[in-house]
Amino acid sequence: MSKPRILVARAVFPETLALLERHFEVEANQADAAWSRQELIARLQGKAGVFTTGGERIDAELLGACPDLKICANMAVGFNNFDLPAMTARRVLGTNTPDVLTETTADFGFALLMATARRLTESEHFLRAGLWNKWTIDLFAGSDVHGSTLGILGMGRIGQGIARRGAHGFGMDVIYHNRSRLSPQLESECKARYVGKEELLKTADHLVLVLPYSAESHHAIGAPELALMKPTATLVNIARGGIVDDAALAQALRDKRIAAAGLDVYEGEPKVHPDLLTVPNVVLTPHIASATVPTRKAMAKLAAENLVGFLVNGRPLTALNPEVLA
Numbered sequence: 001m002s003k004p005r006i007l008v009a010r011a012v013f014p015e016t017l018a019l020l021e022r023h024f025e026v027e028a029n030q031a032d033a034a035w036s037r038q039e040l041i042a043r044l045q046g047k048a049g050v051f052t053t054g055g056e057r058i059d060a061e062l063l064g065a066c067p068d069l070k071i072c073a074n075m076a077v078g079f080n081n082f083d084l085p086a087m088t089a090r091r092v093l094g095t096n097t098p099d100v101l102t103e104t105t106a107d108f109g110f111a112l113l114m115a116t117a118r119r120l121t122e123s124e125h126f127l128r129a130g131l132w133n134k135w136t137i138d139l140f141a142g143s144d145v146h147g148s149t150l151g152i153l154g155m156g157r158i159g160q161g162i163a164r165r166g167a168h169g170f171g172m173d174v175i176y177h178n179r180s181r182l183s184p185q186l187e188s189e190c191k192a193r194y195v196g197k198e199e200l201l202k203t204a205d206h207l208v209l210v211l212p213y214s215a216e217s218h219h220a221i222g223a224p225e226l227a228l229m230k231p232t233a234t235l236v237n238i239a240r241g242g243i244v245d246d247a248a249l250a251q252a253l254r255d256k257r258i259a260a261a262g263l264d265v266y267e268g269e270p271k272v273h274p275d276l277l278t279v280p281n282v283v284l285t286p287h288i289a290s291a292t293v294p295t296r297k298a299m300a301k302l303a304a305e306n307l308v309g310f311l312v313n314g315r316p317l318t319a320l321n322p323e324v325l326a
Contacts, residue, residue, distance in 0.1 A: 004311045006049040009040065009056050012075075016300040020051070023308050041065045049307045054078060058094075060086035071310045075303040077101055077158075078240055080213040084321055094320040095306035099157065100298040101290040106161025108264070108289040109238045113150075113162075113206055116234045116262035118142040121283045143205065143232060143259060145170055151204025152176040153197070153220070154211025154239060160190050162208055167191035175200055178211075201228040206236065213240035223248040229258050236262040238289045241269050250275035253282055264289050 005025045008017065011032035020026050027043060029035070035043065037057070044050060044066040052058065054076040063069060063086060071093040072082060082094045115121060123140040126132060150166040152159045155178035166172035167190060174192040177200045181187075187194065201207070207229065211217055221235070222245040229235070235258060237244050246267050252258050254275075262283040266272050269287060276282055290296065302317065310316040319325065 004048040005046055006051065006307060006311070007043050007047045008051040009035070010051075010053045012051065012300050013297055015297070016304050019301070019304050020307065023312050024049070037062070044069060049073065049311055051075065051303055051307060052081065054081055057081050057083075058087065058092075059083040060090075063087065063090045063092060071095065071307060071316070073303040073306040075299050078212060079320055080240055080242075082320070088321045088324055091324045093310055093316060093324050095303070095310070095316050095318050096320055097299040097302040098318055100302055101295050102157040102161055104292050104295040105158050105238065105289045106165060108291075109158065109162050109208055109210065109236060110165045112238060112262040112264060112283060112285065112289075113208060113234070113236050114145060115283045116236055116260045117145050117206060119260065119281075122280050125280075143234065145172070145206065147171050147173075148205035149173045149175060149203055151200045151207040152192070153200060153207065153209050154178060155182055155190075155192070156210065156212075158238075159208075159210040160186065160192075162210065163190035163192045172206075175203060198228060201225055202230070204233060205230065206234045209235070209237045209239045209243055211239050211243060213242055218242050219245045219248075221245065221249070223252070226252040226257055231257060231259065233258050234260045234262065238264045241266040246273040246276060250279055250282075253279045256281075 003023065003025045008026060008028040011030050017028055040056060041062055046068055048068055049071040050069065052072055052074050054074060058072050058081060060083060069092055073095045075097055077096055077098045079094060079096050084094055087094050119140045119142040150172040152163055155176045163174045167174045174190060175195045176192050177195060177197045181194045220243050226248060249261060250273060253261055260281040264285045265287055290299065306316045306318060
């Protein structure tokens with residue numbers, strides 16, 4: 001009996017590939033070539049599954065052109081590259097990799113918050129340019145993190161991780177807004193207090209965005225929201241590009257309507273809005289919040305296990321649209 005055929009759309013760890021090759025006939029992109037959409041569709045012909053990494057758009061057009069496709073396994077917790085209703089209509093399973101990246105991503109979110117508040121990028125550029133020739137009392141004076149008010153927009157697993165770090169590690173007053181309020185037990189564990197979105201924006205000294213991307217959350221932070229924030233406040237986005245209006249944020253940073261921002265995600269990434277590259281008071285990183293070797297290996301393993309679980313055993317681990325299994 002022949003093995004199912006799958007496509008691995010980006011380079012993966014050798015051990016991930018070895019796991020997949022035990023169960024499948026694998027076409028792998030270990031050269032990490034940047035395939036066009038048409039090339040991706042061509043390579044998906046005759047494939048029952050695809051291992052994606054978040055950059056490959058799976059929608060009705062692609063599904064219509066790839067009739068053999070049965071599962072798309074994302075190596076990411078987010079899945080805004082999946083048109084899930086279209087996948088469900090075609091009875092194509094989608095899976096993601098929750099939990100395994102929670103603590104690592106929360107670590108990075110807090111690191112980005114710290115770098116933003118304490119102006120690490122600005123000061124390093126200043127030093128590297130040879131401009132440091134004397135100490136002054138206000139040299140790159142930033143804002144305190146300890147004892148300040150941490151606002152979190154989106155309070156899933158990663159948001160809760162950031163809340164715990166802020167409350168227990170830095171004595172921060174944690175407030176949050178979410179589509180649904182946490183249980184009293186979780187609020188107590190996070191030492192977090194639920195508030196409305198407007199109060200969150202007006203009150204937070206440091207605002208961290210950890211909400212999933214959807215049509216409803218597109219530009220959840222735009223010019224009107226930025227205008228509500230304190231001029232001393234910082235904004236950190238580790239969620240998804242498109243949640244922030246990057247052009248409006250760049251203008252707010254230039255006009256000092258907020259003090260600083262830290263961004264790991266962008267609209268249209270890997271392209272970055274050019275205005276963000278010209279303002280000094282922003283820390284920019286290339287979508288690396290989950291980028292530790294152990295975490296990325298765990299994400300890859302879970303994505304691979306979803307392919308094996310579904311195509312070999314009929315039991316995926318983290319199905320996004322389990323109704324297709326019925």
